[in-house]
Amino acid sequence: MMKQGLRRDVIVAFLMLGIFIALPFVFTKPALRDFLIYVMAYGLLAMSLNLLVGLTGLVSFGHAAFFASGAYMFGILMQTGKFSIPVAMLATVLGTALLSLIIGAICVRLKEIYFSFITLAFQMFLHSIILTWVSLTGGDQGLRGGIPRPPFMGIDLSDNTTLYMFCVVVFILCVGLMRQIWQSPFGYTLRLIRDNPNRAIFLGVNIARMKLGIFVLASAMASVGGILLALFVSGAYPDFGFWTTSGEAIFMIMLGGTQLFFGPIIGTVLLRLLEHFVSIYTEHHGLVLGIVILVIVLGLRQGVADYVVEWLRRRKEMKMERSGKIESDSSSKVIERKAV
Amino acid sequence: MNFEALSTCVSSGSCVVTQISTALIIGMLLFMVASGLSLIFGVLGVINFAHGAFYMAGAYFAYAVYQLTSSFLLAFLGGAIGIGIVGVLFERFIMSRVYGKDVLMQLLVCYATILIFDDLVKMIAGPEYKMMGMPEVFALPPFEFAGGFIPPYYVFMVVISLSIGAGLWFVIEKTRLGKIVRALAVNPQMVGALGINTMLLYSAVFGLGSVLAGIAGALAAPTRTLTAGMGLSILIESFIVTVIGGMGSITGALVAALLIGFIRAFGAIGFPLFVDGIMFGMMALVLIFKPSGLFGREPAK
Numbered sequence A: 001m002m003k004q005g006l007r008r009d010v011i012v013a014f015l016m017l018g019i020f021i022a023l024p025f026v027f028t029k030p031a032l033r034d035f036l037i038y039v040m041a042y043g044l045l046a047m048s049l050n051l052l053v054g055l056t057g058l059v060s061f062g063h064a065a066f067f068a069s070g071a072y073m074f075g076i077l078m079q080t081g082k083f084s085i086p087v088a089m090l091a092t093v094l095g096t097a098l099l100s101l102i103i104g105a106i107c108v109r110l111k112e113i114y115f116s117f118i119t120l121a122f123q124m125f126l127h128s129i130i131l132t133w134v135s136l137t138g139g140d141q142g143l144r145g146g147i148p149r150p151p152f153m154g155i156d157l158s159d160n161t162t163l164y165m166f167c168v169v170v171f172i173l174c175v176g177l178m179r180q181i182w183q184s185p186f187g188y189t190l191r192l193i194r195d196n197p198n199r200a201i202f203l204g205v206n207i208a209r210m211k212l213g214i215f216v217l218a219s220a221m222a223s224v225g226g227i228l229l230a231l232f233v234s235g236a237y238p239d240f241g242f243w244t245t246s247g248e249a250i251f252m253i254m255l256g257g258t259q260l261f262f263g264p265i266i267g268t269v270l271l272r273l274l275e276h277f278v279s280i281y282t283e284h285h286g287l288v289l290g291i292v293i294l295v296i297v298l299g300l301r302q303g304v305a306d307y308v309v310e311w312l313r314r315r316k317e318m319k320m321e322r323s324g325k326i327e328s329d330s331s332s333k334v335i336e337r338k339a340v
Numbered sequence B: 001m002n003f004e005a006l007s008t009c010v011s012s013g014s015c016v017v018t019q020i021s022t023a024l025i026i027g028m029l030l031f032m033v034a035s036g037l038s039l040i041f042g043v044l045g046v047i048n049f050a051h052g053a054f055y056m057a058g059a060y061f062a063y064a065v066y067q068l069t070s071s072f073l074l075a076f077l078g079g080a081i082g083i084g085i086v087g088v089l090f091e092r093f094i095m096s097r098v099y100g101k102d103v104l105m106q107l108l109v110c111y112a113t114i115l116i117f118d119d120l121v122k123m124i125a126g127p128e129y130k131m132m133g134m135p136e137v138f139a140l141p142p143f144e145f146a147g148g149f150i151p152p153y154y155v156f157m158v159v160i161s162l163s164i165g166a167g168l169w170f171v172i173e174k175t176r177l178g179k180i181v182r183a184l185a186v187n188p189q190m191v192g193a194l195g196i197n198t199m200l201l202y203s204a205v206f207g208l209g210s211v212l213a214g215i216a217g218a219l220a221a222p223t224r225t226l227t228a229g230m231g232l233s234i235l236i237e238s239f240i241v242t243v244i245g246g247m248g249s250i251t252g253a254l255v256a257a258l259l260i261g262f263i264r265a266f267g268a269i270g271f272p273l274f275v276d277g278i279m280f281g282m283m284a285l286v287l288i289f290k291p292s293g294l295f296g297r298e299p300a301k
Helices: A001-026 A032-057 A064-080 A085-107 A112-132 A160-183 A185-194 A197-202 A207-233 A243-256 A261-280 A285-300 A304-322 A325-338 B003-011 B013-044 B051-069 B072-093 B103-125 B151-176 B178-188 B190-192 B198-218 B230-245 B249-269 B273-287
Strands: B143-145 B149-152
Touching: A001 A032, A001 A160, A032 A085, A032 A160, A032 A185, A032 A207, A032 A243, A064 A112, A064 A185, A064 A197, A064 A207, A064 A243, A064 B198, A085 A112, A085 B149, A112 B149, A112 B230, A112 B273, A160 A185, A160 A207, A160 B072, A185 A207, A185 B151, A197 A207, A197 B013, A207 A261, A243 A304, A243 B103, A261 A304, A261 B230, A285 A304, A285 B103, B003 B013, B003 B198, B003 B249, B013 B143, B013 B151, B013 B178, B013 B198, B013 B230, B013 B249, B051 B072, B051 B103, B051 B198, B051 B230, B072 B198, B072 B273, B103 B230, B143 B178, B149 B151, B151 B178, B151 B198, B190 B198, B230 B273, B249 B273
Parallel strands: none
Antiparallel strands: B143 B149
């Protein structure tokens, strides 16, 4: 069972790799490649946030703090000129994990909206430090002077196509890792904590430790998103760690849906496309975006992907009911699959 | 960081008086907004993220009425009542549909409302900054106190905010209506079973909270430049105030709002860039050591 799932995931990963690599050759506009890099960077932020929100039920308002810490740590390390890109990336991810271990140890003790507020508080605290520590971070101007991209192992990221390929590979590796977390017994323990924390305690689960574990993992994944963005824009800006970035990530996962693994990515693409097209046709893009969000939330009352999955499931069930009750056994299987 | 400037200011009487009066009006505006936010959360259990947009709209309502009638009293009433109506409509048609849902749903609905409000204001009033100017009623010479000058309007703001706060406290703690509202916060089913229309009460409380935001906006209009984005920073600060003071506590909101006012007024001289850091740091400390806030009633754990 597990092996079969793993094989399917690997096949999906290679398929994605193929599609992402083929896309810029089919549609040769550089704008598409840039769009996709943005989607990958913000997609990692949204997907890692969904490990907290959708999987564990921890609504973090401050996830972008680790996105920013990824971008800044990586940028600062690269600007010293002493590290190669993979070493700096590894150091950044580990550094962010350490940072989130400290912040998370405090945050996971609080519940519900208080958890949201304290994550917001830490994020804004970090944002203030970025603004104030001008000698290290460049203050509100951001990390300027560009981030060097020295070649390593024959890979030269100053070439735009190579940079894109590199982002794709890193992105898919991270998505694969998150998929494994999503499917693992650890992931199911987190779902238990989300749905019935008391039962989890009775079963001997150390809730705080589990929450801290996923908090650190999600933060490390968010920092990879930050690294990709810093590599692409060749800089880091305080906005990466402002609360609006966290807000955007939340809207992405809410637009896409929280219960489907790929929901956040769908949301990321939707929001980016929406913003892109709305700003072409009207200057009142807040008005249109606001109305669209209202219609989705009040009309569907869930994310788009969640809604489609639910609708498909209901249709299937209705078909089965019509075709007789012989297969009543399999309808429970369908419900089981919804958890995936 | 410039602690020399701060110590020079603290040792001069006029600077202290000016900064204290600034601190007081920042604190009073925050108190009005945060007590509305806190009231709505305390009773309805939802966080009205659109509260900052209401404050902004209140300022614009007051501005529009003042342009038409050039009466500050009417402008003040226009801001308060106008936003009260907006608040009730928002509660009935939008917010009540997401009660009991995910907090994320509420957040998303409010975010959409903020976007719509901001754009509507830009469309109707124009994107440029607006100045209402000091109403003629208050065009009096400033009071002199210990070498510093205090505009009469500041005194008016402090007095009216404090009396509204006191009135609110009295209604909630001492009257029968207040008792019903407090009961509604604890056990809405029971209140409904006693034959009280809870939906109506929810709307009324939401409306009252919105009126407070409208009042804050109207009070702020003569002293601030009006822009569509002015609601955002006050929203974030009122979150800090409600968390530090304790959700649902009016006294707590007052104390925390004054605290933030003083940090902002004196921090602007000593450490302008790190004011936000100090505020959020304090919020984090309160959440770590007393998650229910300094004046919160029940523990959040």
